[in-house]
Amino acid sequence: MSDIENTTQNLETVYNARQIEKETYKFWQDNNMFIADNMSSKPAYSIVIPPPNVTGVLHMGHALDGTLQDILIRYKRMQGFEVLWMPGCDHAGIATQNVIEKNLSREGLTRHDLGREKFLEKTWVWANEHKNRILEQFKLLGASFDLSRKRFTLDEGCSNAVKKVFVDLYNKGLIYKGNYIVNWCPRCQSAISDVETNYETEDGHLWEISYALKDEMGAIVIATTRPETMFGDVAIAVNPTDFKYKDLIGKTCVMPLTGRQIPIIADEYVDKTFGTGALKITPAHDPNDFEVGKRHNLPQIKVIDEKGCMMKNEYVPPQLQGLTREEAREKTVKMLEENQVLVKVSKHVHNVGKCQRCNTTIEPLLSTQWFVKMEPLARPAIDAVKNGSIKFIPERWEKNYLMWMENIRDWCISRQLWWGHQIPAYYHNKTGEMVVALENPDKDNYTQETDVLDTWFSSGLWPFETMGWPDTNSKDYKKFYPTSTLVTGFDIIFFWVARMITMGLEFTKQPPFSTVYIHGLIRDEHGQKMSKSKGNTIDPVDLIEKYGCDALRFTLTSLCTYGGQDIKISDEKFEFGRNFANKIWNASRFVLMNLTKKDDELNLDLNNLSLADKWILNELNEVVKSINDNLENYRIGEVASILYEFFWNKYCSWYIELSKIEKNENVLAYVLEQFLRLIHPIMPHISEAIWQKMHVKKDTKALLYCEYPKYHTQLLFIDESKKMETVFETIKALRNLRAEFNIPLGSKISIFVDKNEDLFLQIEKYLARLAKVESIKYSKESNIAQSAVCVVDETKITVPLKDLIDIDLEIKRQNKKIEKLSAELKSIDSRLKNDKFINSAPLEVVEKTKERKSELENEIKLVREIIKKLA
RNA sequence: GGGCGUUUAGCUCAGUUGGUAGAGCGCUUCCCUUACAAGGAAGAUGUCGGGAGUUCGAGCCUCUCAACGCCCACCA
Numbered sequence: 001m002s003d004i005e006n007t008t009q010n011l012e013t014v015y016n017a018r019q020i021e022k023e024t025y026k027f028w029q030d031n032n033m034f035i036a037d038n039m040s041s042k043p044a045y046s047i048v049i050p051p052p053n054v055t056g057v058l059h060m061g062h063a064l065d066g067t068l069q070d071i072l073i074r075y076k077r078m079q080g081f082e083v084l085w086m087p088g089c090d091h092a093g094i095a096t097q098n099v100i101e102k103n104l105s106r107e108g109l110t111r112h113d114l115g116r117e118k119f120l121e122k123t124w125v126w127a128n129e130h131k132n133r134i135l136e137q138f139k140l141l142g143a144s145f146d147l148s149r150k151r152f153t154l155d156e157g158c159s160n161a162v163k164k165v166f167v168d169l170y171n172k173g174l175i176y177k178g179n180y181i182v183n184w185c186p187r188c189q190s191a192i193s194d195v196e197t198n199y200e201t202e203d204g205h206l207w208e209i210s211y212a213l214k215d216e217m218g219a220i221v222i223a224t225t226r227p228e229t230m231f232g233d234v235a236i237a238v239n240p241t242d243f244k245y246k247d248l249i250g251k252t253c254v255m256p257l258t259g260r261q262i263p264i265i266a267d268e269y270v271d272k273t274f275g276t277g278a279l280k281i282t283p284a285h286d287p288n289d290f291e292v293g294k295r296h297n298l299p300q301i302k303v304i305d306e307k308g309c310m311m312k313n314e315y316v317p318p319q320l321q322g323l324t325r326e327e328a329r330e331k332t333v334k335m336l337e338e339n340q341v342l343v344k345v346s347k348h349v350h351n352v353g354k355c356q357r358c359n360t361t362i363e364p365l366l367s368t369q370w371f372v373k374m375e376p377l378a379r380p381a382i383d384a385v386k387n388g389s390i391k392f393i394p395e396r397w398e399k400n401y402l403m404w405m406e407n408i409r410d411w412c413i414s415r416q417l418w419w420g421h422q423i424p425a426y427y428h429n430k431t432g433e434m435v436v437a438l439e440n441p442d443k444d445n446y447t448q449e450t451d452v453l454d455t456w457f458s459s460g461l462w463p464f465e466t467m468g469w470p471d472t473n474s475k476d477y478k479k480f481y482p483t484s485t486l487v488t489g490f491d492i493i494f495f496w497v498a499r500m501i502t503m504g505l506e507f508t509k510q511p512p513f514s515t516v517y518i519h520g521l522i523r524d525e526h527g528q529k530m531s532k533s534k535g536n537t538i539d540p541v542d543l544i545e546k547y548g549c550d551a552l553r554f555t556l557t558s559l560c561t562y563g564g565q566d567i568k569i570s571d572e573k574f575e576f577g578r579n580f581a582n583k584i585w586n587a588s589r590f591v592l593m594n595l596t597k598k599d600d601e602l603n604l605d606l607n608n609l610s611l612a613d614k615w616i617l618n619e620l621n622e623v624v625k626s627i628n629d630n631l632e633n634y635r636i637g638e639v640a641s642i643l644y645e646f647f648w649n650k651y652c653s654w655y656i657e658l659s660k661i662e663k664n665e666n667v668l669a670y671v672l673e674q675f676l677r678l679i680h681p682i683m684p685h686i687s688e689a690i691w692q693k694m695h696v697k698k699d700t701k702a703l704l705y706c707e708y709p710k711y712h713t714q715l716l717f718i719d720e721s722k723k724m725e726t727v728f729e730t731i732k733a734l735r736n737l738r739a740e741f742n743i744p745l746g747s748k749i750s751i752f753v754d755k756n757e758d759l760f761l762q763i764e765k766y767l768a769r770l771a772k773v774e775s776i777k778y779s780k781e782s783n784i785a786q787s788a789v790c791v792v793d794e795t796k797i798t799v800p801l802k803d804l805i806d807i808d809l810e811i812k813r814q815n816k817k818i819e820k821l822s823a824e825l826k827s828i829d830s831r832l833k834n835d836k837f838i839n840s841a842p843l844e845v846v847e848k849t850k851e852r853k854s855e856l857e858n859e860i861k862l863v864r865e866i867i868k869k870l871a
Numbered sequence: 872g873g874g875c876g877u878u879u880a881g882c883u884c885a886g887u888u889g890g891u892a893g894a895g896c897g898c899u900u901c902c903c904u905u906a907c908a909a910g911g912a913a914g915a916u917g918u919c920g921g922g923a924g925u926u927c928g929a930g931c932c933u934c935u936c937a938a939c940g941c942c943c944a945c946c947a
Contacts, residue, residue, distance in 0.1 A: 011906095013906095015907095015909095199944090199945070206947080222947080223947060224947060225947065226947080237947095269946090270946090270947085271946050271947080273946085274946045274947070275946080275947065278947095279946090279947050280947075281947095282947095286947075287945090288945085288946085288947075289947085348947095350945085350946090350947090351944095351945060353945090396875070396876085397875095399874080399875080400874080400875075400942075400943085403873090403874070403942095403943075404942095404943075407943085407944090490941095490942085491942095494942095494943095525883080527939095527940075558885095558894095558895090559883090559884080561884085561885070561886095562885095562887080563876085565876080565877080565884090566876095566877095566940090566941090568883070568884085569883095570883085572896080573883075573895085573896085575895095575896085575909070576895060576896080578909065579895095579907095579909045579910090580909095581909090582907070582909050582910090583906090583907065583909080583910085585906085585907080586906040586907035586909095586910085587906060587907075588906085589906050589907080590906030590907080591906080592906095593906075594906095637885080638885085641885075641894070641895095644894090644895095645894085652906085652907085653911090656906075660905095732912095732913085735912060735913065736912095736913060736914085738912090738913080739900075739901070739912075739913040739914075740913085740914095742900095742901090744901090744902095745901095745902080745904075745912090824891090827891065831890085831927070831928075834927050834928090835927085836926090836927040836928090837927040837928070838927085839927080840926085840927055840928095841890075841927065841928080842890095845890060848890090849890080
């Protein structure tokens with residue numbers, strides 16, 4: 001029939017995860033199995049990877065995120081979709097520039113020593129060296145992404161897309177340049193956006209400073225947490241309804257230390273109850289003051305520079321000029337004290353803005369920046385989620401997204417960095433006239449804007465810039481855009497997801513994806529965020545080396561809950577996946593060793609099945625149904641536990657054991673093969689490797705391409721399944737009895753049963769092997785004087801124990817059972833006696849309860865009789 | 872200030888149409904039974920955070936309180 005090559009091969013005795021994983025991944029890659037075909041007639045399913053930073057190394061977050069994407073991709077591939085998982089990296093503006101600058105500083109250099117061009121050259125060299133590293137690491141996860149399409153947010157295609165988007169938005173009036181107060185990081189030397197600013201609670205002080213009134217006695221006392229900014233004050237503001245200060249509004253006061261004169265104004269923004277109820281207005285260094293200043297047409301006086309130092313200008317006292325913010329604060333306070341204008345100092349806890357990248361305290365600073373007007377872009381992005389064309393899973397993130405979108409503020413997109421997309425605006429060298437265009441209109445006379453764009457500006461275009469946009473006729477764009485599912489953590493919903501949605505809708509008129517699958521964040525065993533500085537990171541590469549990639553994937557998957565809770569991990573947790581992989585290997589090894597037929601795939605003869613065969617097929621069928629259902633609904637953790645339970649506790653513990661008694665090779669192989677398909681998305685390597693060894697019909701080249709199992713009604717065997725459950729209960733009861741009476745497995749037992757003769761005849765061989773039952777006799781009445789008895793499904797199984805029996809022990813055992821049964825009966829009884837239950841509960845439930853009642857009553861009756869006879 | 876999440880066995884956590892609780896690890900006893908000791912068999916363990924309500928019936932729904940965590944806002 002088949003030649004020797006087609007014979008199922010045996011598996012190695014020891015499961016060497018890493019070796020198998022390396023070989024298997026190479027097999028897929030060498031055969032180009034991850035390459036998407038944009039001319040395929042199959043329906044498309046596509047995912048774009050959240051592009052990891054070029055600076056990055058693989059961490060547990062990637063491992064989880066990558067695994068989940070790969071599971072979806074592999075599942076859909078097996079379902080017959082033409083899948084594309086688009087890989088790539090992000091240029092990570094600030095992060096990368098920081099790395100290069102740090103390297104330079106070791107040589108005692110700054111980027112300015114090199115100049116822009118040289119610096120970028122150096123950065124490109126570094127980026128090119130590193131941009132493959134992280135995607136190479138993703139391969140260790142078994143990622144089935146299409147590396148032939150690998151992209152980079154600074155590559156030519158992305159750069160063109162960025163330029164086009166910028167110019168279009170500008171022409172539509174949705175990008176503007178202006179002088180505004182922004183979050184300035186004195187260390188990064190750049191503006192950053194609101195979402196890149198984190199607030200930390202700090203212990204500070206509230207200083208109350210007296211400002212003397214001009215031309216009259218008296219003073220007004222203001223409260224501030226930042227006295228060093230006072231040199232930029234342009235007014236004192238009080239609440240118009242504050243009677244304390246009613247008479248002062250409109251008057252002028254004289255600033256301490258500098259003697260500059262500023263007006264007292266009224267503005268409703270001022271909180272009467274806070275501090276002294278009087279507020280100094282410093283528009284150049286506080287966002288709220290900036291607004292107040294604009295309302296009252298006040299000047300803006302800058303006293304702190306881009307480095308966070310006091311400026312050298314007429315407003316700052318000479319002895320403070322050039323000092324850092326911190327030094328200046330200390331000295332200012334001292335000076336105020338000396339001048340006896342410091343009225344009060346109190347401790348004050350407040351929130352201080354920090355740069356997300358380097359944790360430096362943000363300086364709100366007046367500067368000229370580029371902004372995207374978000375409100376018009378947000379509206380369709382809100383609608384898309386509200387009308388369901390984009391769905392979040394879990395749903396609760398929708399609310400989060402909508403709340404942010406509905407209160408959206410303009411997005412500061414310019415960064416004073418060199419690494420990134422240089423803004424396509426050009427200034428005339430002489431006139432200063434500005435042109436926003438794809439190309440420099442005249443290289444001799446125009447100079448390009450030096451600012452670059454926020455990194456998230458280009459990643460916001462990721463789903464379509466990677467598909468060939470702006471060429472909407474490109475094959476990839478037509479086949480794979482819009483993408484299907486976006487998989488990411490909740491921490492970048494605002495940074496990334498929201499921006500992709502706004503940009504996608506604006507420029508492609510379609511939502512960039514239909515589902516956003518949000519998973520939890522990986523934390524350490526104490527629930528702390530993992531970070532290098534805390535030293536609590538776990539390296540996925542180490543875990544893969546130690547436990548294997550499939551073990552890592554399975555463990556992570558099994559920890560995913562439907563609600564997307566954060567996942568706490570520790571090294572030992574991965575033993576769970578390792579043990580399961582080992583179990584799969586060993587069970588498969590047993591099956592393969594026992595296959596004699598050469599051509600056994602799917603030759604299921606439904607007319608020639610034993611009770612056990614029907615049971616396992618029925619179980620498998622139920623599993624198939626529920627796995628498909630759960631995968632469609634992103635309940636991936638559930639999928640892992642269902643497969644674990646089925647394989648370990650059904651297939652291995654029972655079916656394989658039964659097959660040692662009575663073997664049906666077809667079923668044994670069929671169930672294993674189907675299981676390998678089912679587990680493949682989660683544990684791709686081990687399943688593929690075993691499948692390659694067992695599969696003989698090679699009509700499909702790889703498990704990766706096999707059809708994902710489907711539910712079949714002809715595999716429903718409900719009655720047989722129930723019977724098998726009785727068999728298992730019987731075996732368990734007998735084993736329990738053995739354990740309780742300390743009967744060694746070596747000594748066989750005989751049993752008497754009073755019912756179900758047909759079934760017991762059928763399962764005699766099972767009981768013989770699995771419960772060491774020597775003989776089964778049938779008798780309505782059995783002498784139980786020297787016996788132990790178990791009752792399974794109302795069948796009385798009597799086990800004569802001769803002198804072995806300890807009657808007291810047996811009575812105790814039976815009484816324990818009565819107790820358990822009675823407790824249940826009691827509660828069921830009270831339910832059934834309640835007319836309201838009978839009337840209002842569904843008929844089905846009432847019937848079920850009644851059935852259970854009669855079952856319990858019978859069992860209790862039987863056990864009572866047993867006790868009576870024993871006593 | 873606003874919003875969200877969590878609180879279930881010693882530990883880590885599952886538990887979606889409401890029908891008196893599950894897994895893994897750990898623990899106890901026994902077993903190297905010819906796939907697997909990273910294994911097998913048999914067990915023990917919970918007033919499901921507190922309180923109230925709806926219901927015949929609540930871990931699950933409503934309200935309330937408490938503890939912990941996160942996000943947004945940013946009263947100087």
